[in-house]
Amino acid sequence: MRLPVTPRCSSKLLLADxxxxxxxxxxxxxxxxxxxxxxxxxxxxTAPIAPFDFDxxxxxxxxxxxxxxxxGVCHTDIHLSRNEWGGSIYPMVPGHEIIGTVKQAxxxxxxxxxxxxxxxxxxxxxxxxxxxxxxxLEQYCENxxxxxxxxxxxxxxxxxxxxxxxxxxxxxxxxxxxxxKLDPAASxxxxxxxxxxxxxxxxxxxxxxxxxxxxxxxxxGHMALKFAHSxxxxxxxxxxxxxxxxxxxxxxxxxxxxxxxxxxMAAAAGTFDFILDTVSASHDLxxxxxxxxxxGVLCLVGVPPETAAVHAHNLIMGRKKxxxxxxxxxxxxxxxxxxxxxxxxxxxxxVIPIAQINEAYNRMLRSDVKYRFVIDMATL
Numbered sequence: 001m002r003l004p005v006t007p008r009c010s011s012k013l014l015l016a017d018x019x020x021x022x023x024x025x026x027x028x029x030x031x032x033x034x035x036x037x038x039x040x041x042x043x044x045x046t047a048p049i050a051p052f053d054f055d056x057x058x059x060x061x062x063x064x065x066x067x068x069x070x071x072g073v074c075h076t077d078i079h080l081s082r083n084e085w086g087g088s089i090y091p092m093v094p095g096h097e098i099i100g101t102v103k104q105a106x107x108x109x110x111x112x113x114x115x116x117x118x119x120x121x122x123x124x125x126x127x128x129x130x131x132x133x134x135x136x137l138e139q140y141c142e143n144x145x146x147x148x149x150x151x152x153x154x155x156x157x158x159x160x161x162x163x164x165x166x167x168x169x170x171x172x173x174x175x176x177x178x179x180x181k182l183d184p185a186a187s188x189x190x191x192x193x194x195x196x197x198x199x200x201x202x203x204x205x206x207x208x209x210x211x212x213x214x215x216x217x218x219x220x221g222h223m224a225l226k227f228a229h230s231x232x233x234x235x236x237x238x239x240x241x242x243x244x245x246x247x248x249x250x251x252x253x254x255x256x257x258x259x260x261x262x263x264x265m266a267a268a269a270g271t272f273d274f275i276l277d278t279v280s281a282s283h284d285l286x287x288x289x290x291x292x293x294x295x296g297v298l299c300l301v302g303v304p305p306e307t308a309a310v311h312a313h314n315l316i317m318g319r320k321k322x323x324x325x326x327x328x329x330x331x332x333x334x335x336x337x338x339x340x341x342x343x344x345x346x347x348x349x350x351v352i353p354i355a356q357i358n359e360a361y362n363r364m365l366r367s368d369v370k371y372r373f374v375i376d377m378a379t380l
Contacts, residue, residue, distance in 0.1 A: 039165030041091040045083035048358045061108035064175045071163035072097025072188035073373035080150045095163025096122045096148040097191040099184045109172045119176040121191035136331035179341035186346035189372040197224040198336040200299045200325035208232035213275035217244045220278035222371040225252040278302045289314040299323045353379035
């Protein structure tokens with residue numbers, strides 16, 4: 001059970017209060033300094049996202065203090081702010097696609113300096129010692145990574161608040177360099193949607209002489225098309241909407257298959273090396289397994305609400321595989337950002353003022369965005 005959390009409360013402040021009440025300790029005036037911050041938060045599962053004042057921790061020797069310029073809006077923000085997955089911590093400041101500028105670097109920081117453009121993605125800490133963390137796969141930390149928001153600090157203290165805010169303090173290990181070649185607004189979704197699709201395409205070595213499918217054309221799907229095309233694969237987009245055909249081809253698809261057409265699906269049977277499924281609504285996985293060649297892979301990055309049913313026959317007839325992938329670790333995310341800077345790849349975004357965040361949530365639920373909302377934090 002989690003105790004209620006109130007604004008401007010943290011383990012540091014509680015410790016200070018305890019010391020002052022139980023001793024004659026006279027504190028240094030800056031020992032318990034905090035950074036007054038402002039943002040937008042959900043106060044409950046049914047409350048709209050609204051203005052919220054809170055405190056960030058004061059930067060330590062290994063911390064980077066950055067001023068946030070842009071924050072992408074992920075569908076996960078809706079799920080968590082509305083407690084659709086359970087376990088939500090309130091008040092909640094969402095946002096894990098963060099772009100900003102370094103204001104202050106701690107005395108032990110070696111990679112960043114004031115004025116650098118940087119990014120923060122889906123997590124801000126991990127155990128750092130398990131085999132996965134040691135390999136740069138912090139997203140699979142055996143002791144669980146610490147999410148950028150809707151999580152408690154690793155010492156069990158105050159909740160972490162995300163990027164719908166004016167500033168954030170993060171350990172330098174979990175901060176990423178963002179090239180000045182990249183538009184800051186259009187690069188924000190790379191920290192989630194970008195790396196979520198880049199990582200599996202790289203892991204399964206997608207490239208020339210491969211036929212690759214992308215299921216769904218949304219925030220994830222549009223990035224998958226861009227990356228797969230850039231890697232030299234023959235790319236096919238699967239969609240249920242004829243209205244998305246032209247856009248899919250603009251984004252990198254060589255072909256578009258209407259998944260609602262039995263004839264088009266049958267014509268594609270047994271021809272794919274790899275299919276990346278970005279859809280979060282319930283759908284028939286067996287239909288896509290039928291499209292794979294022998295030893296083909298269907299990789300899931302979308303998370304439908306219900307458990308999928310797949311008969312063993314769909315797998316054993318062709319030694320086919322169903323796999324899944326999360327975001328990337330820190331080294332791979334930096335690799336992705338550098339690749340995007342080199343090849344001019346960013347997300348297609350609609351930039352909004354923070355006051356329109358609730359409207360943006362409703363539009364996302366109607367799929368009324370091409371293809372990612374990004375908040376201009378200057379409007380805060």
